[in-house]
Each structure stands twice: as structure tokens, then as C-alpha cells.
Amino acid sequence: MATPAASLELVHSSSGKPEEVRRRELAAFLRSRRERISPEQVGLPAVGRRRTPGLRREEVAQLAAVGVTWYTWLEQARAIQVSPQVLDAIARGLLLDFNERQHLFALADAADPMPRPTCPTVTPAVLTIMEQLEPLPAVAMNNRYDILAYNRTYGRLFGDLDAIAPEDRNAMLLAFTHPGWKRTLVDYEAATAMMVAKFRSAMADHVAEPAWKSLVKRLLLASPEFDAQWRRHEVGTSEHGEKRFLNPEVGLLHFEFTSMWLGPRQGTRMVTYTPADDETRERVEKLHAIAVEQGCAADGPQ
Known part of the structure; x- marks a missing residue:
């Protein structure tokens, strides 16, 4: 149970302007992390008698290579500028997990310069869900449009996805460079324009990452259409909508698609395609039967 003093501090921290609240929360968080670490844990000698547990402010400043006064102001919730590099040094000095x-950088309203470790989001449970959704097409992809897994129906939606090399299984790359994919997308210009807009929005969090820059460079060299759309600097998102595909085996398919995020951040998502009319429903059944007959891998790429 919280003490009255702690409750009053919580009420106080939740009042005022948002930036003031954030600074107070940041200051309290830094104090709490500092007080839980002993000098021995960070390789410092325990010199002198300590009235409070943990590190002193000057010791944190030493570990982070910043001025003691500046760090003191930070813990006093002063309105000072904090760079991501300094936050990184403080996080390392305080042995933050x-x-x-993540909490430190969120409170400081700053972007973390270190790449975030990614947890596998296409789990066996997700693969089972996609399999159980058949005959409906379903695919898991990240916000760079890398195709991570798919069920058998999706594997035949554009032709034969299994025949494409795993390193080339990127929906945007295929849409701009693969003749079969280009023919399958009925509303080609609108579909690719939305893909580029969503990709540019997502890339704002990954502008320095080699994999993202490499994909853009590859597309710019391979597709004048992508080059033209990329220069427009359009941004956007879409969680659901409609798409039409001219499948080479069963004909026109009209779907409503829905995106479901597979992690706490909007990165990897599972996209499902629901028939928008009875004719599409019948043709999807036929496409699924073809996929089963052709022996497409039920769990997608390995």
C-alpha cells in the first residue's frame, strides 16, 4: 500500500503542463534507479559514510561523463536539454535493462540511438492461426514489407510465392519489380502509392538502419515508378480497406483486408483477406484447393 507521502507525490507529479509532468517523472525515475545501485556494482570504491543507499549524484555524473551540476538539475526536474547520447551514457551508468x-527515453521524449532488440513475433501460435484461417489468405510481414510467413492460399495469390528466393520476398519490391505481381494488382497505382506512403511513415523510426536504406536504394535503381512515388514524400497508414487481385489461376478476387499487430510496437503485422462477395468466396476455395494440391508449405518460408 502506498504511503500518504507517496500518494501526494503521485498526485503532484500528475498535475501541471505535460512537459513539467514528464520532467518530474524523469527526475523521480532517475533517483529511484540511482538509489538501488551500489558503488561496487559499477566499479567505484565505496568511500565515506553514506546517509542514503545507492550512488551519489556526482558518481552518476562521473559514470556518464557529464557535469555534476547538470545532472543535479536533471534530477531536480529543471527545464534543460538532454541529448540522446547523454541519456545513453546515463542508462549505461545506471545499468538499466x-x-x-525504453522508459527513460520515453520520459525524456527522445529517440533511442541504439537499435532495439526485436523479439520474434511470428510464433508457432501465429503460424497455427494463419493455417486455421485457410482458405482465407493470410500473411505476416514487418513494416518494411518483408514477408515473414504466409499460409498456403496467400502463397498462390500472386502466383507461386514459394518459387521466389527468400531474400526477395518483400511485398513492395515484388510489386514494383516482379511482372507477375504487377499484373495481379488490379488497382496498381493506388495500391503501390499506399505502400510507399506507409513505408515512408515507418522509415521515420529507421532512417539510419542499413536494411532500410539498402531496400530504398535497390528500389530506386530497379524501378522508375518507385523513384517517382518516393520523390512525392507522401506518408500514410491503413489498417483495413479493400484490394482486388487478378489471380492467374482463378480470376478476379475482391477482398477486404485487415491488419492485426503481432507485437507491442507497430512493426510486424498479420494481414488477412476476407472475400467481399460470393464470387470471390467461391474462387478462394478453388485457389486454396490448388495450393493444397501443389503442396505449398503450410508454414511459409523457413
Whole structure:
């Protein structure tokens, strides 16, 4: 149970302007992390008698290579500028784990310069869900449009996805460079324009990452259409909508698609395609039967 003093501090921290609240929360968080670490844990000698547990402010400043006065102001919730590099040094000095580090940068309203470790989001349970959704097409992809897994129906939606090399299984790359995919997308210009807009929005969090820059470079060299759309600097998102595909085996398919995020951050998502009319429903059944007959891998790429 919280003490009256702690309750009053919580009420106080939740009042005022948002930036003031954030600074107070940041100051309290830093104090709590500092007080739980002993000098021995960070390789410092325990010199002198300590009235309070944990590190002193000057010791944290030493570990982070910042001025003592500046760090004191930070813990006093003063309105000062804090760079991501300094926050990184403080996080290392205080031995913050991944969740604590995320919380620190969120409170400071700053972007973490270190790449975030990614947890596998296409779990065996997700693969089972996609299999159980058959005959409906379903695919798991990240926000860079890398195709991570798919069920058998999706594997035949554009032709034969299994025949494409795993390193080339990127929906946007295929949409702009693969003749079969280009023919299958009925509303080609609108569909690719939305893909590029969503990709550019997502890339704002990954502008320095080699995999993202490499994909853009590859597309710019391979597709004048992508080059033209990329220069427009359009941004956007879409969680659901409609798409039409001219499948080479069963004909026109009209779907409503829905995106379901597979992690706490909007990164990896599972996209499902529901028939928008009875004719599509019948043709999807036929496409699924073809996929089963052709022996498409039920769990997608390995």
C-alpha cells in the first residue's frame, strides 16, 4: 500500500503542463534507479559514510561523463536539454535493462540511438492461426514489407510465392519489380502509392538502419515508378480497406483486408483477406484447393 507521502507525490507529479509532468517523472525515475545501485556494482570504491543507499549524484555524473551540476538539475526536474547520447551514457551508468531504458527515453521524449532488440513475433501460435484461417489468405510481414510467413492460399495469390528466393520476398519490391505481381494488382497505382506512403511513415523510426536504406536504394535503381512515388514524400497508414487481385489461376478476387499487430510496437503485422462477395468466396476455395494440391508449405518460408 502506498504511503500518504507517496500518494501526494503521485498526485503532484500528475498535475501541471505535460512537459513539467514528464520532467518530474524523469527526475523521480532517475533517483529511484540511482538509489538501488551500489558503488561496487559499477566499479567505484565505496568511500565515506553514506546517509542514503545507492550512488551519489556526482558518481552518476562521473559514470556518464557529464557535469555534476547538470545532472543535479536533471534530477531536480529543471527545464534543460538532454541529448540522446547523454541519456545513453546515463542508462549505461545506471545499468538499466531494456524496459528501463525504453522508459527513460520515453520520459525524456527522445529517440533511442541504439537499435532495439526485436523479439520474434511470428510464433508457432501465429503460424497455427494463419493455417486455421485457410482458405482465407493470410500473411505476416514487418513494416518494411518483408514477408515473414504466409499460409498456403496467400502463397498462390500472386502466383507461386514459394518459387521466389527468400531474400526477395518483400511485398513492395515484388510489386514494383516482379511482372507477375504487377499484373495481379488490379488497382496498381493506388495500391503501390499506399505502400510507399506507409513505408515512408515507418522509415521515420529507421532512417539510419542499413536494411532500410539498402531496400530504398535497390528500389530506386530497379524501378522508375518507385523513384517517382518516393520523390512525392507522401506518408500514410491503413489498417483495413479493400484490394482486388487478378489471380492467374482463378480470376478476379475482391477482398477486404485487415491488419492485426503481432507485437507491442507497430512493426510486424498479420494481414488477412476476407472475400467481399460470393464470387470471390467461391474462387478462394478453388485457389486454396490448388495450393493444397501443389503442396505449398503450410508454414511459409523457413
